[in-house]
Amino acid sequence: MSDTKIETNSKKNSVLYIIIVLLLLRFPLLYLGSFNIIPEEISFVIYLCVTYLFTGLFIYQNKDILPIYNITPIALIIFLLAPLAAIIAGNDNDPTLVVRLIMAALFLIFLLIRGKYKFKFSKVNIKKIIIDVVLTALLCFIMPIVIHAIRGFPTIEASRMTFDIPYIWFFQLSLASVSEEPLFRGILWGFLRHKGIKEHWICIIQAVLFWVGHIYYFNTGINFWIIHPLLAILLGLIVWKTKSITYSMILHSSVNTFTDYLRFTP
Numbered sequence: 001m002s003d004t005k006i007e008t009n010s011k012k013n014s015v016l017y018i019i020i021v022l023l024l025l026r027f028p029l030l031y032l033g034s035f036n037i038i039p040e041e042i043s044f045v046i047y048l049c050v051t052y053l054f055t056g057l058f059i060y061q062n063k064d065i066l067p068i069y070n071i072t073p074i075a076l077i078i079f080l081l082a083p084l085a086a087i088i089a090g091n092d093n094d095p096t097l098v099v100r101l102i103m104a105a106l107f108l109i110f111l112l113i114r115g116k117y118k119f120k121f122s123k124v125n126i127k128k129i130i131i132d133v134v135l136t137a138l139l140c141f142i143m144p145i146v147i148h149a150i151r152g153f154p155t156i157e158a159s160r161m162t163f164d165i166p167y168i169w170f171f172q173l174s175l176a177s178v179s180e181e182p183l184f185r186g187i188l189w190g191f192l193r194h195k196g197i198k199e200h201w202i203c204i205i206q207a208v209l210f211w212v213g214h215i216y217y218f219n220t221g222i223n224f225w226i227i228h229p230l231l232a233i234l235l236g237l238i239v240w241k242t243k244s245i246t247y248s249m250i251l252h253s254s255v256n257t258f259t260d261y262l263r264f265t266p
Contacts (some may be wrong), residue, residue, distance in 0.1 A: 006012065014069075014191035017058045021051050021183055026213050034216035041095075048096050048179060049103075055182045056107040063076045063117045069190030071182065072244040073119040080104050082178040089171035118212045136238065143234065143251070144258035147227055156263045165261060172253040184210045184232075187211040199240050207232035231255060 025047050059071065059079070066076065083100040091097065112119040148154075149157040184206045192202045199225025209231035235248045242248075 009045065014058070014062075014187050014194070017054055017187055019185075021054055022070045024137055025050055026183075027215075031216045045095050048175065049099050049185070051179045052082075052100050053095075053103055053180075055187075056189060058105055058108055059182075060107060060115060063111060063132075065114050065216070065242070067122075068193060069182075069186045070243055070245045071186050072246055075182075075186075075244055075246040075249065077119070077245065078173070078249055079178055079182065080108055082174045085170040085174035087171075089167045089174060089252060091171055091174070125207050132247060135241070135250055139234065139238070139251055140258070141252035143231075143255050144262055147255065147259045148262040149232075150226060150230075151222060151259075154263050165257060168260065169253050169257045172256040174248065176256055177249040177252045181235070181252060184213070185235060185248050186245045189239065192263045203236035203240050205235050210235075 029038075029047045030040045033040040038062075056079075056105055059066065059076065062069065071079075078086045081104070083097055083104050084101075086094050086097050188206055188209065192205060193199075197205070207229060209228045214224065214228050217228065230265070233253075235252060238248050238251055239245055
């Protein structure tokens with residue numbers, strides 16, 4: 001297949017994916033669920049499973065040009081292992097777990113056998129990788145403190161022993177990171193890049209859509225009006241800098257985990 005045809009098919013796939021997942025799934029389903037117009041658990045189960053399905057299909061269809069969408073081999077591995085992360089998190093009662101495990105296994109089989117996909121790691125720049133890792137690690141530590149301060153240092157009178165960081169981190173990785181990073185900082189970013197939009201504008205556009213995508217939090221005050229857009233910009237900057245959603249997945253999980261942890265008092 002020629003590069004032109006691949007690019008044309010990729011644009012069509014990305015448009016279809018964005019319409020289905022963002023406009024038909026995330027906005028109406030999670031919004032209706034958050035206001036109990038439909039059962040919240042049902043809306044979330046449908047959103048999570050179908051989002052995982054369409055993300056996997058998109059990855060398979062665009063397996064030859066995934067770097068355009070900031071989906072590097074490690075990010076792909078994280079996506080495929082997400083259901084296992086839910087098991088590590090002890091989330092055995094997750095109704096989506098078995099479904100996502102089956103889908104992940106099928107995606108991997110199709111990628112390796114039918115798609116002949118090879119996890120090719122491009123020539124590494126050790127200095128760049130070290131900088132990216134250190135930057136992400138620092139943000140994983142600093143941003144939860146900043147967010148906690150913006151919120152006014154709220155506390156919950158409970159033992160920190162009830163908050164198991166590794167398990168919560170894997171839980172966040174298997175849910176929020178895997179359902180949101182490929183969408184906002186991956187496929188949406190690559191689609192806008194295809195359109196010739198400058199990276200700094202893409203960073204702003206994805207942040208706005210990420211913020212609007214959490215509109216069901218609009219009545220949470222500072223959490224919606226300041227923290228969500230701030231986090232969206234930060235995650236976008238990380239992807240812009242690293243050209244991979246691997247780092248934004250890790251940062252997203254860490255921020256969600258540690259901002260909750262800081263609310264617990266001994």
